[in-house]
Amino acid sequence: MIELRAVSKVYPGGVTALDSVDLSIGAGEIHGIVGRSGAGKSTLIRCLTGLDPATSGEITIDGVNLGTARGAALMKARRKIGMVFQHVNLLDSRTAEKNIAHPLEVAGVPAAERKRRVDELLELVGLSDRRKNYPAQLSGGQKQRVGIARALAAEPRVLLCDEPTSALDSATTRQILSLIRSLRDRLGITVVIITHEMSVVREICDSVSLLSEGRIERSGPLLEVIQDTGSPLSKELISLPPTAHLQADATIVEALVAAEGGLADVGELFALLGRHGFSAQVAAGTIETIQGRQVGRLHFTPGDRDEAERMAAVLREAGVHAELTTAATVQREDAARQEDNEAHDGRDGQEGGAR
Amino acid sequence: MILASGEMFLDNPVFHGRLWDATAETLLMMVFTTLAVAAFGLPLGVLLHSVSPKGLTPAAPVYRVISLIVDFGRSIPFIILMIALIPFTRFVVGSALGWQATVVPLAVGAIPFFARLVQNALREVDSGKVEAVQMMGASKGHITYHVLIREALPGIVGALTVTVVTLISYTAMAGTIGGGGLGALAIDYGYRRYQSDTMVACIVLLVALVALVQWIGDTVVRKIDHR
Numbered sequence: 001m002i003e004l005r006a007v008s009k010v011y012p013g014g015v016t017a018l019d020s021v022d023l024s025i026g027a028g029e030i031h032g033i034v035g036r037s038g039a040g041k042s043t044l045i046r047c048l049t050g051l052d053p054a055t056s057g058e059i060t061i062d063g064v065n066l067g068t069a070r071g072a073a074l075m076k077a078r079r080k081i082g083m084v085f086q087h088v089n090l091l092d093s094r095t096a097e098k099n100i101a102h103p104l105e106v107a108g109v110p111a112a113e114r115k116r117r118v119d120e121l122l123e124l125v126g127l128s129d130r131r132k133n134y135p136a137q138l139s140g141g142q143k144q145r146v147g148i149a150r151a152l153a154a155e156p157r158v159l160l161c162d163e164p165t166s167a168l169d170s171a172t173t174r175q176i177l178s179l180i181r182s183l184r185d186r187l188g189i190t191v192v193i194i195t196h197e198m199s200v201v202r203e204i205c206d207s208v209s210l211l212s213e214g215r216i217e218r219s220g221p222l223l224e225v226i227q228d229t230g231s232p233l234s235k236e237l238i239s240l241p242p243t244a245h246l247q248a249d250a251t252i253v254e255a256l257v258a259a260e261g262g263l264a265d266v267g268e269l270f271a272l273l274g275r276h277g278f279s280a281q282v283a284a285g286t287i288e289t290i291q292g293r294q295v296g297r298l299h300f301t302p303g304d305r306d307e308a309e310r311m312a313a314v315l316r317e318a319g320v321h322a323e324l325t326t327a328a329t330v331q332r333e334d335a336a337r338q339e340d341n342e343a344h345d346g347r348d349g350q351e352g353g354a355r
Numbered sequence: 356m357i358l359a360s361g362e363m364f365l366d367n368p369v370f371h372g373r374l375w376d377a378t379a380e381t382l383l384m385m386v387f388t389t390l391a392v393a394a395f396g397l398p399l400g401v402l403l404h405s406v407s408p409k410g411l412t413p414a415a416p417v418y419r420v421i422s423l424i425v426d427f428g429r430s431i432p433f434i435i436l437m438i439a440l441i442p443f444t445r446f447v448v449g450s451a452l453g454w455q456a457t458v459v460p461l462a463v464g465a466i467p468f469f470a471r472l473v474q475n476a477l478r479e480v481d482s483g484k485v486e487a488v489q490m491m492g493a494s495k496g497h498i499t500y501h502v503l504i505r506e507a508l509p510g511i512v513g514a515l516t517v518t519v520v521t522l523i524s525y526t527a528m529a530g531t532i533g534g535g536g537l538g539a540l541a542i543d544y545g546y547r548r549y550q551s552d553t554m555v556a557c558i559v560l561l562v563a564l565v566a567l568v569q570w571i572g573d574t575v576v577r578k579i580d581h582r
Contacts, residue, residue, distance in 0.1 A: 051486055075492040082490075089487035092582045093505045102501075103491040134581040154491065 001027040001158065001190040002048070007057030007067070009043050009214075017043040018054070019214040025207070027157075030184055030191040032201040032222075034236070035211035036340045041194045044211065045162050048192070049083060050074050062157045079107055082151030082189075086163035088143045090135040096146045097122065097131040103154040121149040124186075125179060141172035148179065152187070159183075161193045165200060173197075177204045198237050202288055208233070226295055229256045229321035235333070238297040240284040242334045246327035250301055251308045252283065255315050255322045257296040262319035266296040269320060276314050280307070283327075299330070367552055373540055374553075378560055380454040381536035384461065384526050385564075389519050391462035392469050396518075397511070399425070399466060400473025401499060409478065411485075411495045428467035433525050436464050437532060454535035461525055469518045476510030477503050509580035516572025520565050527561065537561055 002025040009018040017040045025031045035041050046052035048059060050066045059067040064077045090099045097118050104114045122128045125145040135143055144164060151159055161180070165173040181204045184191050193200060201208050201222070209219035210233040218225060218233045226234050238256070246252075255269065263269050266287050273280070280300040287296040302308040308324055315322035403421055406414040431439070437460040441451045444459040480503050488502050504511070527538030537557045545554030 049490055051489065075494070077492075078490050079492040083487065085483055085487060087481075087483055089481065089483040091484055091488075091502065091506055093508065093579070102488065106488070106491040106493045106497060136582055150487075 001025055001029075001062060002031075002192065003058070003060040005058040005060075007044075007047060007054045007059055009040075009047055009052070010055045017214055018047065020057070021211075021214070021216055023209060023216060023219060025190060025192060027190050028184065028188050029206045030181065030193065030204050032205035032208040033192065033194045033211055034196065034198065034201055034208060034233070037196070039211045040214040041196075041211055042162070043214075045160060045192075045194050048160060049078065049081060079103070079154050080156050080158065082154070082156040082159045084144070084147050084151050084159065084161040084164045086166050088135075088147040088167075090143060090146055090150070092135055095132050095134055096127060096138065099135070099146055100149045100153055103150060107154050117153060121153060124152070124183070125149045139172075140168050141175060144168065144172075144176050145179065148176075148183070152183065152189075157189060159189050159191045161191065161195075163195055164193065166195070166197065173200070174203070180204060198239065202237060202290055206291075208237075210236075223258070223291060223293065223295075226256075226290065227258045227260065229258070230323065235297075236337075238286055238288060238295055239337070240286050240297055240299060240330075242338075243284050243299060243327060243330055244334075246283060246301065246331075248326070248328040248331070250327040251305050252325050252327055252330060253280070253300040253302060253308050253311050253315070253322055254325055255296075255298045255300065255320055257294065257298075257320055262321075265294040266298070269296070269298070269315070269318075272314065272318055273311070276311075278302070278307070278311055278314075280311060367550065370553075370556065373544075374556060374560075377535070377537045377540040377557075381523070381526050381538070381561075381564065384454045384457050384529075384534075384536055385519060385522055385568075387458045388461040388465060388522055389515070391458065392465045392518060392522075393515060395462070396466040396469035397473055399470035400477065400511075401504065403470055403474040404477040404503070405495075405499065407474070407478075409482070411498060425467040425470055428463065429471065431464075433460070433464050434528055434531070436460050437529060437534075452533045452535075457526060457529040457534035457536070461522055461529070464525065465518050465522055468521070469514060472514035472517065473507075473511055476507040476514055479510060480506045509576045509582070512572060512576050512579065516569060516576075519568050519572075523561060523565055523568070 002023070004021050004023040007018055007021045008016070010016050021044065033041055033044060043052070047054040048061070048066070050069060054067055057067060058065060061077070062080055064080065066074070066077055069077050091102070094102065100121050101114050101118050104117060109117070122131055125148055127142060127145050130138060130142060135146070138146065165176050168176060177200060180191060183189065193205065195201065205222050207221045208225055210217045218228070218231055226237055228234050257263050257266050257269055263272065280302040283299040283301045285296065285298040287294060300311065302311055312322040312324055403418070403425065404410050405412050406418040406421065408415065440460045440463060444451050444456050447459050448455045450456050484502055484506060485498055488498050526534065526536050527541065530536060530538030530540070530542045533539065537560055541554055541557035544550045545557060
């Protein structure tokens with residue numbers, strides 16, 4: 001449905017924001033694009049929509065080449081794409097229903113048909129009783145619902161979401177995400193979500209790409225990417241709480257339950273360790289259910305290096321990914337991630353302030 | 356005390372003959388100038404914004420030229436503009452005297468002023484809103500009218516209110532060279548003939564006029580502002 005071939009974007013002044021990006025997203029998929037601040041996520045979505053054309057390469061959405069489309073052809077191609085924004089970008093001068101009807105007005109849909117469609121969309125996002133409200137009278141989550149309804153108004157085949165939940169609290173985020181998923185299920189649309197929140201990816205994405213310094217570092221179905229145990233993306237997706245309380249030289253056994261042919265769940269892992277007589281402490285652990293499968297990352301602190309080695313061997317034999325590391329390494333990684341999150345929050349704060 | 360000489364107010368023939376005519380003249384000046392300012396200043400402001408670096412059709416050379424003309428118009432003190440424009444005024448209305456003649460320099464002076472305020476109001480519209488509507492496949496004309504102007508409308512109405520209030524003080528200045536209206540009355544009778552009561556009456560009416568304009572402006576903004 002969405003194909004990118006060797007897409008590059010070089011800004012005047014020589015900054016390469018995207019460096020030969022190849023990406024393929026199948027019809028009906030929910031694809032997440034993650035990456036740190038400045039990795040090129042925003043540039044990528046601006047290239048996808050032609051708001052900021054790519055310097056080179058091919059972008060095909062639903063058979064239309066957006067890389068080369070200009071003027072009227074680009075305007076027409078854009079009507080096939082629905083776009084959801086972080087700051088929603090509803091028009092304050094229009095009520096919810098008028099905002100939703102806007103793409104239909106642009107497309108020249110007759111008034112009666114417009115009304116029928118708007119009723120349908122309001123129903124779809126559960127805001128029928130709010131149709132006459134102006135954006136200023138709606139909560140953040142309601143605004144984003146209107147934004148989603150507006151994006152879907154012209155019956156696009158593709159929904160592009162740029163940080164759709166970054167300005168929302170966690171409960172509203174879950175509602176919006178489950179709305180997006182149910183819309184995909186009902187309408188069969190292809191969804192691309194750009195986000196810096198790994199929880200968004202865990203919750204609804206079928207596949208994911210990691211963007212780093214303008215390149216796609218890793219791309220694939222979600223479980224497969226998580227099972228690629230040692231990779232940075234896997235660590236980001238199933239990340240652990242900080243372990244600042246450990247001594248820097250403490251040995252840690254990191255175990256990941258996710259592999260095909262490995263243990264079914266974390267419970268089995270503990271049973272296995274018990275059978276072999278290990279009584280190691282769990283320093284940190286994360287257990288998630290992703291696409292109906294339990295995935296867990298755990299940090300054990302065995303008594304000494306020797307015990308750690310034996311423990312890792314037992315785990316590996318059972319098909320569980322296990323590696324030895326030290327508290328110092330883990331703490332360094334935590335600090336790096338923390339810094340990046342703060343950079344993100346700082347940027348969001350600035351954007352908010354500018355409004 | 357000016358106010359103590361109460362009997363003077365009713366006795367002064369100026370109050371029976373000239374005061375209401377002068378008020379009507381000032382009102383006519385304002386209405387016609389406002390219409391001209393809105394009709395020419397709004398498109399000029401929209402044009403300024405469109406060709407500006409952040410506009411929909413950036414064109415740096417065009418922007419610089421229009422910008423220069425607008426700033427030129429804004430930088431000439433009104434009293435000088437009024438005199439400099441006398442030949443042009445004669446050409447347009449056939450005379451350089453009376454309230455009709457004052458409308459011309461008033462409009463010429465206020466159009467660039469208002470255009471800049473419109474440009475500022477349009478610049479305040481979040482670029483995200485423009486992008487959202489661009490993503491619907493909308494034309495630049497549609498975006499200009501339905502997004503930029505519509506979203507900036509409360510700001511534009513506020514700008515027009517400010518402009519009209521400024522115009523009121525300019526009409527008084529026009530009185531010095533035979534422009535008519537309350538300003539002329541205040542100068543002819545209040546200043547040249549030492550009629551303090553006429554002066555007070557003119558001031559009260561001008562203040563009331565400003566308050567009325569501001570109230571109308573605020574009311575309209577309240578009606579159309581949904582932010």
